[in-house]
Amino acid sequence: MKKHSYKFIYKILLASALVSSVSCKKLVDVEPENQVDIVNHYQTVYDANAAVIGIYGQLQGIADRYIVLNELRADLISPTINADQYLRQLHTHTVTPDNPWADPKPFYKIIMNCNDALKNFDVMLAAKKLTQADYNERYADINAVRCFLYLQLGMHWGSVPYVTDPLETVESLKDESKFPKLTFNDLLDKLIASMEPPRSLEGYSATSSTGSSSTSLNTTVDGYPTNLFFVEKRSLLGDLYLWRGRYTDASRMYRYVTETGYRNGGGGNDASFWQYKPNYSRFLVTYTQGGNENTLLDDNTNANSWRSIFGNPTQGTETSSEWIWTIPFDRNFAPVNPFIDLFSNQGGRYLLTASKLALNNWDSQLQSNNFVGDARGKMSVRTINGQPVIAKQLYYYLNNAFIPVNVLQRQGRWLLYRAATLNLHFAEAACRDNQVKVAYALTNVGVRETYNSVFPGTGTVPSDVTNIMQTQAPAPYDMDGRDGAVPYFKGPWYRQIGSRSRANLPRLDPGLYQNNQVANMEDAIINEDAAELAFEGQRWGDLLRVSLRRGSTTYLAQKVRAKLDLEGNSEAANAYNKLSTTNGVYLPFRL
Amino acid sequence: MALLLVTTVLSACKKQWDDRTAAVDQQLDKTVMQQIQENGNLSTFSGYLTKLGYDKLLAGSKTYTIFAPTNQALQGVDQTIVNDTAQLKKFVNNHIVAQVYLTNAAQAGLRIRTLGGKNLSFNTTTVDEATITTPNLYVKNGVIHVIDKAIPPKMNISEYIRSLNGVADMHKAYILRQDTTFIDTSKATVQSYDPRTGKPILVPNTGVVNVNKYFNRVASLANEDSTYTYFVLTDAAYDAERNKVSKYFATVTNSTDTTMNILAAYNVLKDVAVRGSIAPTGFNALASVNNVTVPASQGAIVQSYRASNGMVYVVNSMPFDIKQKITPVIIEGERPSFFARTDANGSIFYRSRRDDKGVTLKDIMIGTTNTLPANFFAAYKLTNLYTCQYRVVVRAVNDINFSAPTDIVESFNFGQITAPVVGSNGTIVPNDVVKFPSQRIGPVLVNGSPFVNYEELTLPTPANRSATNVAGSNPTSTATAANTIGLTGGNFTVTKRTSVNMYVVGANSTTANANNVTFDYVKLVPIIQ
Known part of the structure; x- marks a missing residue:
């Protein structure tokens, strides 16, 4: 009986297959009316633009992953009591293969879309559907996004398959014979090669036409200027060089980006200095009444306050001097801001908070006026309802009393790269390129003061600055910070004051550069990274990069152990042992 | 034929089917009450339970732990308790605990709550003072521990x-x-x-x-x-x-009264x-x-x-130890009550510092500008001072880096609280009675360099703590019989329990930096006599 029925069904299927295959032929020829076939998707520049915007939209979808992996695995963020076992595993470096955060697929999914878009840009260019100029901009941009994603993969999984072919699904990657894994360094070489000239390093050109007729991606969408949505390629390429140990190349990139404002302003014109990317005297730790600790300028909108880097509601000349790559989360469009859920204890799940180590780092500082603690700590982490809350990502969501304006309106900003990041990466590259004094100037008080001929003394600086206030080092370290009245000089770097001065911290020991202490200077830069860029997704990269450079991951392992030890976590010793091996720092790669 | 077969099969199954829910352990067929009733040695306790109507409670579906005293253990129970239902209920309640506690769950420090609301200390072999003779008689709705002694409820x-x-x-x-x-x-x-x-x-x-x-x-x-x-x-x-402490709570000068005794009693009994x-x-x-x-x-x-x-x-x-009972009064500089004028906020600075031992301190610094009026003060309201003599101890951190180290000269004055009198120039006139004028709080010169002083200084300040090597002036008093504070042998004295104001006053100057005021805290150390 059963056999009969199977045969019966089989016959029916066979018959219907025959019927349908005959009758399908006509159907296939009919174009669907409400769907675009894949081969017809890329027709005009608008379609190419849609692909670019779509990819950036997907990129926003991994913002939480970016922060969680880069911070929770490092030493500045710890899970709260609300965190689940998977977050705890990242914290203690006991990640099991089923941990959703350790899944590289979300990265590869976007990479596949990048690959597909890039292939189709080629097709469009060949079919003359895209001008060479439009093609150059879009291709370079999506290629850079792909490099950014691969850099993240390399940082967390070590050896990963490097795929540039458009594949239909991520599943196809599982075939290791077709897609062998590259070592991290080989991967970096490939990424650098794909970004270097002749590939364009410029951003999208501005256009005078706006609205629906504009073909440019450099425009305004939903009230947000788009020029900072897109990855800043020179900074990214600089980072790739920095990872690969090509310090001079890295510095060349960083310096170029830092002088953007000077170049755009044609030099000399003081107004254009506002668009500088060096750390200058804006976004400060400052007191409205000097010497009164209660008067710390702690404000979202005042560009003199360090906090307004994270809370300034408008992208203007001031914020554009600090922000380099930033994507807004808005209550009116998807995707939803994931940071509220991760960090906020009001309207969020409050899964992550600052580690004790991070708080201790700030508390152990003394400011220039001897106030206790680095004030950036007070503005990065706030005590709300008795709990320490990471506030950097919440300033758009909370009002001035630190209560949500509206728990259902989760606006925010994903700040991926800013002038402080650039400045400290530049310092790191210079330090390793044996330009310790340049690194010292960038980190501390700026070129103008460090090279003023009396520094570190406090004597009178000569009024003729023709031959001082400049590094007089070989390119790309030949920075000019001259600031003189007679003869008149305003060098491109004259307003730069360094990361620590901006934060009202005293300068580091001048012995660092006087005795050419490269490793100590590097330590100081990484510590400054922790204070300035905490919770912004830089920390794991900073620690791993230095560790790999030093040929031993114990540097990273010690930092993580210190975090766990301070919280009395019994996994501290195990985590240290695991992270001390180069393979131990990477997550299990499972597709 | 087939029908016959089916019925045969069914009938054969019947026994097994009925047994499907039967407990393997016969013990689990009984209730707590049945188990107690079965044990002849628990008949007295069983009788109490029945008398109170607990037999129904313990035959129900809720689970309980019963500490059941043997008949022998209950012999000594007062018959008045047994005859009084309310008292008997309290007594029995102290032997019954909701939920199951087996002795393997017992541990030092575990206290379990009885139906009567009291807690019992539950250990592996004992409960309070009773010894568990037969532990863990488990039945379907609970467990019984037989004990050798009754556990009457204790007072708290x-x-x-x-x-x-x-x-x-x-x-x-x-x-x-x-x-x-x-x-x-x-x-x-x-x-x-x-x-x-x-x-x-x-x-x-x-x-x-x-x-x-x-x-x-x-x-x-x-x-x-x-x-x-x-x-x-x-x-x-x-x-x-x-009596040892009552003299520090004098509410009527040189007399004892009830309030004074009540305050002293609290000081003892706290x-x-x-x-x-x-x-x-x-x-x-x-x-x-x-x-x-x-x-x-x-x-x-x-x-x-x-x-x-x-x-x-x-x-x-x-x-x-009376020193631990009559403790120093500490007045923090960063918590002032009011100032000489209300318009000098621009000259008042609240600071944090790390001292030479690495400890964070918070203090107040007034001055550094030339807009401050002469004799500018910060006032602190002190409440409920002990009635005794005090040593006045000051900690002040004078770390403003002047080109030449300058003494800060300030006065620490005390006065009764009265309605503020505002002078013709808009400045409050302090009503001070006991004064420690012109105290010098450093920085001192060590090998020609200014040396920030983090030590406590007893007033009047010694000469070696000032850049000009001048000591602070001796205290003065204008106290009359009407005052509750005064000066005794150079010590600040409180004669009646009241609230007073302390004024920390700058120098009589309007020159920038010459009239600064700063201190971390003032400590009034009672002199125990």
Whole structure:
């Protein structure tokens, strides 16, 4: 009986297959009316633009992953009591293969879309559907996004398959014979090669036409200027060089980006200095009444306050001097801001908070006026309802009393790269390129003061600055910070004051550069990274990069152990042992 | 044929089918009540349970742990308890605990709550003072532990103190005086609502909650869930300790009155409670709930009682160290009450600093500008000072880096609180009586360099603490009989318990930096005589 029925069904299927295959032929020829076939998707520049915007939209979808992996695995963020076992595993470096955060697929999914878009840009260019100029901009941009994603993969999984072919699904990657894994360094070489000239390093050109007729991606969408949505390629390429140990190349990139404002302003014109990317005297730790600790300028909108880097509601000349790559989360469009859920204890799940180590780092500082603690700590982490809350990502969501304006309106900003990041990466590259004094100037008080001929003394600086206030080092370290009245000089770097001065911290020991202490200077830069860029997704990269450079991951392992030890976590010793091996720092790669 | 086959199969199955829910362990067919009734040695306890109607409760579906005393153990129970249902219920309730506790779950420190609300200490072989002779008789709705001794409900510490008679009357009377009541509107019955305000009108005498103010402030001795060791002082010990401190609470100058005794009594009794239940062998280095050393000794114990929430010892001596009872008063610089003028905020700075030992301090710095009026002061209201002589100790961090180290010269003055008198120039005129004028607080020169002084200085400041090597001036007083403060042998003296103002005053100058005021704290150290 059963056999009969199977045969019966089989016959029916066979018959219907025959019927349908005959009758399908006509159907296939009919174009669907409400769907675009894949081969017809890329027709005009608008379609190419849609692909670019779509990819950036997907990129926003991994913002939480970016922060969680880069911070929770490092030493500045710890899970709260609300965190689940998977977050705890990242914290203690006991990640099991089923941990959703350790899944590289979300990265590869976007990479596949990048690959597909890039292939189709080629097709469009060949079919003359895209001008060479439009093609150059879009291709370079999506290629850079792909490099950014691969850099993240390399940082967390070590050896990963490097795929540039458009594949239909991520599943196809599982075939290791077709897609062998590259070592991290080989991967970096490939990424650098794909970004270097002749590939364009410029951003999208501005256009005078706006609205629906504009073909440019450099425009305004939903009230947000788009020029900072897109990855800043020179900074990214600089980072790739920095990872690969090509310090001079890295510095060349960083310096170029830092002088953007000077170049755009044609030099000399003081107004254009506002668009500088060096750390200058804006976004400060400052007191409205000097010497009164209660008067710390702690404000979202005042560009003199360090906090307004994270809370300034408008992208203007001031914020554009600090922000380099930033994507807004808005209550009116998807995707939803994931940071509220991760960090906020009001309207969020409050899964992550600052580690004790991070708080201790700030508390152990003394400011220039001897106030206790680095004030950036007070503005990065706030005590709300008795709990320490990471506030950097919440300033758009909370009002001035630190209560949500509206728990259902989760606006925010994903700040991926800013002038402080650039400045400290530049310092790191210079330090390793044996330009310790340049690194010292960038980190501390700026070129103008460090090279003023009396520094570190406090004597009178000569009024003729023709031959001082400049590094007089070989390119790309030949920075000019001259600031003189007679003869008149305003060098491109004259307003730069360094990361620590901006934060009202005293300068580091001048012995660092006087005795050419490269490793100590590097330590100081990484510590400054922790204070300035905490919770912004830089920390794991900073620690791993230095560790790999030093040929031993114990540097990273010690930092993580210190975090766990301070919280009395019994996994501290195990985590240290695991992270001390180069393979131990990477997550299990499972597709 | 087929039908026959089916019926055969069915009938054969029947037995097995009925057994499917049968418990393998016969023990699990019984209820707690049945198990007790079956055991002939528990018949007396069983009789109590039946008398109280608990047989139905214990035959039900809720689970219980029963500590069942044997017939022998219950022989000594007073017949008045057995005959009085209310008392018997209290007695039996203390043997029954909701939920199952097997002895393998027992551990030191585990206290389980009985139906009567008291807690029992449950260990592997004992429960309170009784020994478990037959443990873990488990049945379907609970477990029975047979014990060799009845566990009558104990008094808690509060109940025990109230039951004392003729041994510590003064201590007991103090605690009874602290009993009070308030109306908890959420527990009261609402009679109606006021049509005008919408507020509820309560039925009188409903929602009344009894509290004891002393328990609220010191230790919740009536709470069954927190354990304390409590020392009750005999009248002689109470008198001796109170007399030691009463002179520091003079509310009428040179006299004793009731208020003074009440204040002194609180000062003594705030330190007779210790956390945890401590045996006399553990009487060393005890710290009270307010962190004062409790000088308890085994030899002083007159009687002791194991209460349901800790230990009570009646002691005939408790020689407190008076220095721990009459402690220094610390006035923080960063918490001023008011200033000479209300328009000088631009010259007032609150700072944090790290001292030479790495400890963070917060202080106040007034001045550094040339807009400050002469004799500008910050005032601090001091309440409830002990009546005694004080050494005045100051810690001030003068670390403004002047090109040449400059002394800060400031005065520390004390006066009665009166309505502020505002002078013609808009500056409040301080009503100061006792003055420590022109105190010099460094920085000192060490090998020609300014040296920031983090040490405490006793006023008047010594010469070696100033850049110009000049000592602070000796104190002066204009106190009359009407004042409650004064000067005795160069020490600041409080003669009656009152609140006073302390003024920290800058120099009589308007030159920038010459009239600065700064200090971290002032410490008034009582001189114990």
